[in-house]
Amino acid sequence: MMNKKVFRLHLFFALFFVALGSHAISHHDTKVLIEELTKRINSGESTAENYYKRAIEYRVLGQLKEAVNDLKIALHRNANFTLARREITRILSKQGRHKLAILSAEKVITNAITQREKSSAMILLAQMLLNAGEPSEAIKYSSTAFKLNPNGKLEWYLLHARLLGELKRDNERPEILRTGYQLTGSIVLRNAWIDSLLECKKYEIALPIIEKELTSSRLKSSWELRRAKAYIGTGKINAAMNDLRMCLKELDQRIHPKKPDMTLIADRGMANALLGNIDAAKNDLTHLIHIGADKWVTIHLDKAISLIENQ
Amino acid sequence: MKNIHLIVIFCFLSISLGQAGNNIFSRSPYLQLATDSSIHIVWRTKTKMNPIIRFGKDVDALNEKIGSEFILERRTVDESDKSINDALSLFDAPKGTRQFEAKISNLDSNSTYYYSVFDGEKRLTPKDSSYHFKTHPKPGTKSPLYFWVVGDSGTGGENQAKVHTAMRKYNQFKNLELDMYIHVGDMAYTSGTDGQFSERFFKMYEPTLRNTVCWAAMGNHEGKTSKGEDGIGPYYDAYICPKAAEAGGLPSGKEAYYSFDYGKVHFIVLDSHDLDRRPTGHMAQWLKADIEKTKAEWLIAYFHHPPYTKGSHDSDKEQQLIEMREHIMPILESGGVDIVFTGHSHIYERSMLINGAYATPTVSEGVILDDGDGNPTGDGPYIKSAGLVPHNGTVQVVAGHGGTKVSRKGTMPIMRSIFVENGSVLVSISDNVLTGTMLNLDGLIRDTFSIKKEGTVIHSPIENPWNPVTGKKPIKKKSISRGIKVPPVATMIIRKNSQWAYFLGTEDPPENWNMLAFNHSSWKKDESGFGFGDNDDRTVLESMKNKYTTLYLRRSFALPEGIDYKKIGLVVSYDDAFIAYLNGKEILRVGIESGNGGEARNISPHEAEKTFEYFPFDTNAIKALEGGVNILAIEGHNHEKKSSDFTIHPTLILKK
Ligand SMILES: [Fe+2]
Numbered sequence: 021m022m023n024k025k026v027f028r029l030h031l032f033f034a035l036f037f038v039a040l041g042s043h044a045i046s047h048h049d050t051k052v053l054i055e056e057l058t059k060r061i062n063s064g065e066s067t068a069e070n071y072y073k074r075a076i077e078y079r080v081l082g083q084l085k086e087a088v089n090d091l092k093i094a095l096h097r098n099a100n101f102t103l104a105r106r107e108i109t110r111i112l113s114k115q116g117r118h119k120l121a122i123l124s125a126e127k128v129i130t131n132a133i134t135q136r137e138k139s140s141a142m143i144l145l146a147q148m149l150l151n152a153g154e155p156s157e158a159i160k161y162s163s164t165a166f167k168l169n170p171n172g173k174l175e176w177y178l179l180h181a182r183l184l185g186e187l188k189r190d191n192e193r194p195e196i197l198r199t200g201y202q203l204t205g206s207i208v209l210r211n212a213w214i215d216s217l218l219e220c221k222k223y224e225i226a227l228p229i230i231e232k233e234l235t236s237s238r239l240k241s242s243w244e245l246r247r248a249k250a251y252i253g254t255g256k257i258n259a260a261m262n263d264l265r266m267c268l269k270e271l272d273q274r275i276h277p278k279k280p281d282m283t284l285i286a287d288r289g290m291a292n293a294l295l296g297n298i299d300a301a302k303n304d305l306t307h308l309i310h311i312g313a314d315k316w317v318t319i320h321l322d323k324a325i326s327l328i329e330n331q
Numbered sequence: 332m333k334n335i336h337l338i339v340i341f342c343f344l345s346i347s348l349g350q351a352g353n354n355i356f357s358r359s360p361y362l363q364l365a366t367d368s369s370i371h372i373v374w375r376t377k378t379k380m381n382p383i384i385r386f387g388k389d390v391d392a393l394n395e396k397i398g399s400e401f402i403l404e405r406r407t408v409d410e411s412d413k414s415i416n417d418a419l420s421l422f423d424a425p426k427g428t429r430q431f432e433a434k435i436s437n438l439d440s441n442s443t444y445y446y447s448v449f450d451g452e453k454r455l456t457p458k459d460s461s462y463h464f465k466t467h468p469k470p471g472t473k474s475p476l477y478f479w480v481v482g483d484s485g486t487g488g489e490n491q492a493k494v495h496t497a498m499r500k501y502n503q504f505k506n507l508e509l510d511m512y513i514h515v516g517d518m519a520y521t522s523g524t525d526g527q528f529s530e531r532f533f534k535m536y537e538p539t540l541r542n543t544v545c546w547a548a549m550g551n552h553e554g555k556t557s558k559g560e561d562g563i564g565p566y567y568d569a570y571i572c573p574k575a576a577e578a579g580g581l582p583s584g585k586e587a588y589y590s591f592d593y594g595k596v597h598f599i600v601l602d603s604h605d606l607d608r609r610p611t612g613h614m615a616q617w618l619k620a621d622i623e624k625t626k627a628e629w630l631i632a633y634f635h636h637p638p639y640t641k642g643s644h645d646s647d648k649e650q651q652l653i654e655m656r657e658h659i660m661p662i663l664e665s666g667g668v669d670i671v672f673t674g675h676s677h678i679y680e681r682s683m684l685i686n687g688a689y690a691t692p693t694v695s696e697g698v699i700l701d702d703g704d705g706n707p708t709g710d711g712p713y714i715k716s717a718g719l720v721p722h723n724g725t726v727q728v729v730a731g732h733g734g735t736k737v738s739r740k741g742t743m744p745i746m747r748s749i750f751v752e753n754g755s756v757l758v759s760i761s762d763n764v765l766t767g768t769m770l771n772l773d774g775l776i777r778d779t780f781s782i783k784k785e786g787t788v789i790h791s792p793i794e795n796p797w798n799p800v801t802g803k804k805p806i807k808k809k810s811i812s813r814g815i816k817v818p819p820v821a822t823m824i825i826r827k828n829s830q831w832a833y834f835l836g837t838e839d840p841p842e843n844w845n846m847l848a849f850n851h852s853s854w855k856k857d858e859s860g861f862g863f864g865d866n867d868d869r870t871v872l873e874s875m876k877n878k879y880t881t882l883y884l885r886r887s888f889a890l891p892e893g894i895d896y897k898k899i900g901l902v903v904s905y906d907d908a909f910i911a912y913l914n915g916k917e918i919l920r921v922g923i924e925s926g927n928g929g930e931a932r933n934i935s936p937h938e939a940e941k942t943f944e945y946f947p948f949d950t951n952a953i954k955a956l957e958g959g960v961n962i963l964a965i966e967g968h969n970h971e972k973k974s975s976d977f978t979i980h981p982t983l984i985l986k987k
Contacts, residue, residue, distance in 0.1 A: 049643050049644065049738065049740075050644065050648075050649060079650065080649050080650050081648060081649060082648075082653075174584050174585065175560065175613065178613060204584035204585075205575045205582045206582060206617070207576075207581040207620050207621070208583075208613045208617050208620070209584070211616070211620055233624075237624050238623060238625055238626045239623040239624075239666070241623075242619075242620075274666075274721040275665065276661065276664070276686070276687045278697070279661065279687045279689050280661070281661035281662055281664075282661070283610050283615070283616075283662060284665055313611075314611040316611060317610075
């Protein structure tokens, strides 16, 4: 297995070329930077690195078409330019050009030398496949990535757990999230693990942690929502309703009436759904879709609403 | 010619060798990751050594020591060196570099210790009281805090040095000592390489870093060689960031973003450069969890890319800036953030008290809660509720002026104070007041603002807020606000037919005529109302017709004790228009579109018809009230010289 030390060397060389020559650019205005790079490119310095740098600045300005064009030229000049390849992969996916993004990610895998580079490239491909709506293909690659490099990163665990969720393999989610939490210490993985326990009805493990969080947190709505789910699962309906009402009360104070925070609307929608306020829950769901919330956020709320409607 | 080349090469070598020249340290000792019971001291050498730290509360008696069992040694990557562990290798430090990271634990909280670095028995740092550190107060305890905020500094040039020196001189003069240093990114231009860090950060700030922890946020220039996702690169070699919540907050699992506590102040540090900034990203999820957990009384967030700027960058146009505003600011404000420090844009911009400004492009309508200057000696501090209250107002500070070339593209409409010059920000928090000061590179104070927290404050957005382009509060086109029916009166604070001092508008009065401190003893005095024509005036001004259009009035009054300020209002009979001032501050403008005194324009006619209208005090007027004596000053206007009549008859009431 490739060790981290050699990976550092690879990363160093990859970044070193990009860093080279940048000492001459002293200003930091993005448009001026693009003009400067254009001048360089037009006066003979049409290197892959300069095209890559200009692409990054175009991306900053949201000019994705120009960014893709530059990245294509950069890759034409240096087919092994991994940073550029990874960048174009992500932009293509963002543009909704999923087939091209997948092809591009496959090339990142082909070009990868070390085990670590290979595993990281597989995660990239898994993400592209997920974005393209192919979770069953995607999970093959995220699984292989973990085999190649068991000490994965926080992002890998989240992606893999999400893929398991998409494939309705909810029972496997707690284990991967718990492992990720133990390895990285990330509270995001810890909380995702608790959520996955609730989904798998493992209330006896989740509840003591939730109780502890409730006593130590300043803002309690997200924990009240979690406890309500555990209470509903164990038949303590009154206690659950009480938690949900408390949760909504706090959220009302936190949610900006005109410009609500997406994460809080998701919580409110769920609390409304579980309380049986179906219209309010649907409003929140519509709002989430309207502001472009991730499918992963809306899918849970949608599921909860239809469950309660069909009860 | 050849000689010149040699000199240039020699100079270059001297600069790049820098402090390593005569010094055992290739990076002098600096502090990192302080908690209420521990601290890290980090340094680099070019050779092997037997590292020992001696420390103690008395500079003359460093009685305690730690040795290599508590000191992590890291080295440059060398493939032939099989003994080195991955985590112990440095990214791109010069060959032979050894980095020592000493962790001293079991310290008393809120205490100052002196220290010295030893190689075995050989003392390497001088016996000098500036080699000291102070542990944090226990989380949750009240303790004053004073810190330095710098951004976009890392040129290694003259202006960066001046900004640093200005801060040090100011603190020396004021007898102040920093509790911490926060850097909002771009500390080592242009690519954040190991060498650039050594020269443009560590060497530059050495006397400050030896006794002050720098808590850093990564900038885009560091991002050229360091990666937030992996936590690998010269940036991550330089800093020890609390990814496991060692200093408070919740564990992020990434050095790229983290939080820490200092007494009752909670700091949140984000990576705005190379991590997912969306609400579903792990950074935003961690942020939400962290903000829900903290029980601090102050919440300060900082990161590199500013949500609001028109300096060298434009937050209406650039992706990272837009995303920080649209995705991250809602989470911060719904968690009750007080102040946000950023850089990237090479300018100093400081906002009014804002909330909910997430739209693109940024506009000031509906998002400004207090449009005053926030200056304790000006419009007064921004007032917020005690504790952390969601959406109760945020001050945004772009401090990207720490050393590199400054510039400005335009005016961000939410800003109150903008300076296109190098400098830094000094912040003090004492109990319920936070005060920020912008000190420029020459040591001049350019801006001061405060946030004061007490009781419960309910804010709503201000209509027509102060405009940073004109430097004024805009006057509505249709500014002819008429009064309403006079309500039942509880107390007449200034009665009808009271004595007023008055000044005829045949010339302009002195500039400060409406201020509290102005002495009007030379003005004439008589009973209100004033005017001519219509037979409705107690003091008749025969000279006014065809000669002048304005009359200036002043009268002092004191408020009855324990009254509800919201019940105060002006009751005025007027023909045609007037502007009222309370203690020098304009509180009401009726029938005059723009300008004051001789500059008043577009005056609408209005007949008094012996009736009075009521104008309740708004928040602006209430804020202008003083505890003791107040001065009500009025300028009455006739819409033209040839007008056949004029009346101004002001009273002040407390309604039932
Ligand atoms: Fe920057």
